[in-house]
Amino acid sequence: MVRELKTPRSGRSRSLTSKEALPAVAVGGPRHGLARTLSKLGLCSRTEAVRWIAAGRVAVDGRIVTDPEFPILRGRHRLALDGAPLSASERLYLMLNKPRGLVTTAQDERGRETVYRCFDGAGLPWLAPVGRLDKASEGLLLFTNDPQWAARVTDPGTGPDKTYHVQVDVLPDAALLQRMRAGVMADGEALCAKQVRLLRQGERHAWLEIVLDEGRNRQIRRLLAAFGVDVVRLVRVAIGTLVLGELGKGAWRTLSAAEVSALAVATDVSAQAAR
Structure with missing residues (x-):
C-alpha cells in the first residue's frame, strides 16, 4: 500500500498502486522490494525494515509506503x-x-542472551552476523552491514574454509580419524570434513583440528556423533586466512581493509577452482 504525504497545498492524499507510484523508467526494470532494499543498504535487518515500513516511517519519492514488497529501482528512487x-x-x-x-541472533524469542550483548554501549550501527555459531560453540564470528560481502563469505560452494579446534571425549586412533575424513551418511545427508587431524590428547580427552569447506547446521557435532564421539568444546579459530589469534573472550575488533579483501578474494579463488 502507498499513500501520498500530506502537503499544505493539497491537505489530503490518495492511495496509489505500486505501478502508479513507480516512475515510468523503472517499470519492468531490475528492482527489489523496499524492505530488501533497505537491508541491502546496510541500514537495518529486513525484519526491522518491515517494521519501519508497516509503521509508516518510510517514504519513497515523497510518498509514504506501507508495502514491504513495493518495487524499488536503486539509484532512481529517493528514500x-x-x-x-x-x-x-x-x-x-x-x-x-x-x-x-x-x-547468534539479534532477538531471541525465548529470552536467551544473544551475541549482541558483547556490543553493549559501543554505539555501533546495525550489523548482521556472517554465518552462525550455535549456543554451545565459541570463537570467531564475523559481523557486517554489507550483505553482498556477507553472501560471498558464507556461500556454501565458494566461501573460504573454516577451521575449528574441537575437544572430544575419546582418544581417537588413526583408523577413527580416517573414518571421520571419509565422512558418513546421517539422516540421509552426507557429512564429511575437508581435513581432520589430531592436535593433542590427554588421559581422557583429545583436541582435533577440523576444517570445513561448506557450512551445514551443526555439521561437526553431527559428524562426530555418527561415530559415537561427543563434543566437549568447539571453537572456531579461523575463517580463510583470518585467525582468531589472541582476541579475548567476548572481545571484538574491526577488520582491516586487507583482511576484508582477503576473505573476498578467497571466495573468488574457490569459485574459479570449482569451474
Missing part, C-alpha cells in the same frame, strides 16, 4: 525515514570472539 533522506550506510566489518552460552 526517507521519518522525513530524513536515506543513503547507504558506511560499511563496517568486525570479528568477535563469541563466548559459549550466547545465541
Whole structure:
C-alpha cells in the first residue's frame, strides 16, 4: 500500500498502486522490494525494515509506503525515514570472539542472551552476523552491514574454509580419524570434513583440528556423533586466512581493509577452482 504525504497545498492524499507510484523508467526494470532494499543498504535487518515500513516511517519519492514488497529501482528512487533522506550506510566489518552460552541472533524469542550483548554501549550501527555459531560453540564470528560481502563469505560452494579446534571425549586412533575424513551418511545427508587431524590428547580427552569447506547446521557435532564421539568444546579459530589469534573472550575488533579483501578474494579463488 502507498499513500501520498500530506502537503499544505493539497491537505489530503490518495492511495496509489505500486505501478502508479513507480516512475515510468523503472517499470519492468531490475528492482527489489523496499524492505530488501533497505537491508541491502546496510541500514537495518529486513525484519526491522518491515517494521519501519508497516509503521509508516518510510517514504519513497515523497510518498509514504506501507508495502514491504513495493518495487524499488536503486539509484532512481529517493528514500526517507521519518522525513530524513536515506543513503547507504558506511560499511563496517568486525570479528568477535563469541563466548559459549550466547545465541547468534539479534532477538531471541525465548529470552536467551544473544551475541549482541558483547556490543553493549559501543554505539555501533546495525550489523548482521556472517554465518552462525550455535549456543554451545565459541570463537570467531564475523559481523557486517554489507550483505553482498556477507553472501560471498558464507556461500556454501565458494566461501573460504573454516577451521575449528574441537575437544572430544575419546582418544581417537588413526583408523577413527580416517573414518571421520571419509565422512558418513546421517539422516540421509552426507557429512564429511575437508581435513581432520589430531592436535593433542590427554588421559581422557583429545583436541582435533577440523576444517570445513561448506557450512551445514551443526555439521561437526553431527559428524562426530555418527561415530559415537561427543563434543566437549568447539571453537572456531579461523575463517580463510583470518585467525582468531589472541582476541579475548567476548572481545571484538574491526577488520582491516586487507583482511576484508582477503576473505573476498578467497571466495573468488574457490569459485574459479570449482569451474
